[in-house]
Amino acid sequence: AQSVTQPDIHITVSEGASLELRCNYSYGATPYLFWYVQSPGQGLQLLLKYFSGDTLVQGIKGxxxxxxxxxxxxxxRKPSVHWSDAAEYFCAVGVGGGNKLTFGTGTQLKVEL
Amino acid sequence: EPEVTQTPSHQVTQMGQEVILRCVPISNHLYFYWYRQILGQKVEFLVSFYNNEISEKSEIFDDQFSVERPDGSNFTLKIRSTKLEDSAMYFCASSESTYEQYFGPGTRLTVT
Incomplete structure (x- = not known):
């Protein structure tokens, strides 16, 4: 079965610093890949997606x-983090005929001012 | 910008009671989903729905759960007899085509 690993549970960065959140997946073929962000008390917002083609994809919010x-x-990745980026970030893999998403456990990002 | 809406935002119910969680997907979307997130855990897939039938369901989605699209706009998740372990945030999502799913804000279900 497919799985998604986000090895970092918590990450703290200073505002203006660069950011990299890690995601590894296990799946036989190339899956559809997503990053979602969840702010406290909010739903999941799609940041970006990869289906095929160019391996570097751009999303919202830089x-x-x-x-x-x-x-x-x-x-x-993000070259310069803003305080408003503090949230939880989920990597997800799309597999299966029903289009279900399998999520990682999430990385909680804290931004220090 | 169109968005998925969910009602209620918070539902408290007693163990053994039936609950119905409601969702209004984005209007031109054809695929509908329910996920849940138990506090502190990952988001888990429950069920996907297309063309008025379930296309896939997880092991979590047992006989206590059902989904319905009662009219052209709503998509509901019913839990027949709630258990304490059903306490979670339930997210509805919809998509126009494969995979790019848009999520609602969630309904927090608390079973006491």
Whole structure:
């Protein structure tokens, strides 16, 4: 069965610093890959997605992610973090005929001013 | 911008009671989903729904759960006899085509 690993449960960065959140997946074929963000008390907002083609994808709020097939990774990056980026970030994999998403356990991002 | 809405935002119920969680998907979307997130845990898939039938369901989605699209706009999740372990945030999602799912704000279900 497919799985998604987000090895970092918590990450703290200073405002203005760069950010990289790690995501590794386990799946036989190339899955559809997503990053979602969840602010406290809010739902899940889609940041970006990868289906095929260019392995570097751009998303909203200045985020980007790079798909690396050799490493089964889809890491999320942002060159300069803003205090409003503090939230929980989920990596997800889309597999199966019913289009279900399998989520990682999430990374809680704290931004220090 | 169109969005998925869910009602109520918080539901408290007693063990053994039936609850219905409601969702209004984005209007031109054809695929509908329910997920849940137990406090402190990952988001888990429950069920997907397309063309008025379930297309996939997880092991969690047992006979106590059912989904329905009673009219052209609503999508509901019913839990027939709630248990303490059903306490969670329930998210509805919809998509126009494969995979790009848009989530609602969730309903927090508390079973006492």
């Amino acid at each position: 985020f980007e992610a790079e798909f690396k097939r050799s490493q089964s990774s889809f890491n999320l």
